[in-house]
Amino acid sequence: MTSSTRSQMGVYLLGSTVTVLNRSELPSIHMALGLFLHNHPEKRETIRQSLTSTIKEIATFWYKARIPTRDVQNCQTKQEKLFEGWCLLKKNKGRQSVKQQSREAEFLCKLDNLFDIAHANTMNIMKIKEDKQFLQAQREKGREKGQNDSKMMDMILSSSSDEEDTDNSDDDTVSCKAGPTQENRQRGRKVVITPQLTATLDRTKISDRKAMFVISETVKSLGHNITDLALNRNVPLVVYWNVKLTAGLTSKEQVDRLPVIVSGKGVSQLLTVAKLTSDTGEAQASAVYPAIGDWCITENIRAICFDTTSSNTGRLAGACILLKQKIGKEL
Incomplete structure (x- = not known):
């Protein structure tokens, strides 16, 4: 009865909380905050419990879309900052100053944007072109996507469900991934940038960016596969x-x-x-x-x-x- 009454009264800036995430797209900021507020306080979960349950459900969509995500703790920190920002706005909602109205308008404009918990290096980790295109489309401001994106998400979720049918893993253990595992990591292992080569590049005043172009083309001209080589200079x-x-x-x-x-x-x-x-x-x-x-x-x-x-x-x-x-x- 309490949840129903609160939903009818309306949630500040959101309109209502969210009980079920939309299957056709990765969760938006509105969905993430709405689901969190449904868990806390409507379901009377503590903030920590709500952070855990909300991120677990959101991460399931990213997992099924085959997109690497941040560590669980960082995902929860992002969710907590979103909640704290909303609380600050709500605290001052009685003030009809220009600054308050501007902040509320800015917050409203971001609600349909992606609640992005992708791994910092996700575009390099992912190898499937369609997965990259899907994430880029999901990151568009306002999430104004056509039916192709919805169909793509349905296709991804469907194919993932088929894979899960043959997997013995427990659904309750789904969580954010910190990055690629040793099995799917494709980074080159053979070191090319030696201390001697680094010293030569420094003496000839070639920047790191330009050096990568020169070395990459040299490697290709010698008939080597560039993906097998570690070309980045490691900065201690x-x-x-x-x-x-x-x-x-x-x-x-x-x-x-x-x-x-x-x-x-x-x-x-x-x-x-x-x-x-x-x-x-x-x-x-x-x-x-x-x-x-x-x-x-x-x-x-x-x-x-x-x-x-x-x-x-x-x-x-x-x-x-x-x-x-x-x-x-x-x-």
Whole structure:
């Protein structure tokens, strides 16, 4: 009765919540937020429970469409930021200022856009042309797609369902994927960019972009398959993290946030600001490692930097020890 009454009253900026996702397309921002609000508070799930159940259902569509997605934690962070942004707008809905109206209009314009949880390197990971075209169409602003996109999604879901009929895996274990597995990864393994070649390129003042053109065409002219070769110059990177206690956006409670940053020669990038359920070494390592994977820079990490709290430096359960174990090499 409560859910029905709330739906009739209307949900701020959305009109109503969402109980079933549309089969013909990947979920939009409207669908993601509407489903989250259906789970919380209509189904009386906690925010954490609603994040988990919502992302699990959304990720099922991406999984069936054969599109690699971000790590679960990053997907949930994106969903949480969407909810927090909506809460801030709702908090000020009584203000009829020009700025508030402009923010509401901007939010409304984005509702039909794709709730994009694709892996950062998804276009390079995917090998099927139709899958790439489908994702590009889904990313169009406003999601104004024709029947071809709906038919394509139905075809993808249908073919995936056929595959699942012969699979013994449990549907309840579906979750976001952090990226390609060892079995489907197609990245070249033979290293071409040696230290000597790098030094030569630097001395002749050839940029990385131009060097790739020259080396690629040279490789082809010598009759080699370029997909078998690793042509990218690996920039050594240092990853930094540090827990910060900040005020929550939707409550007065203090929450632990973990900024993760990498730096190297000509590189300085914020990877994520993860929300932690605790400040243990395991929680920190479990936040840093997926962020590195999402940006496809795991192989580039050479060093780690952190403060000397016991949660980081613990001999058995410290974040630095656990992170090295996850990456699989000494740092």
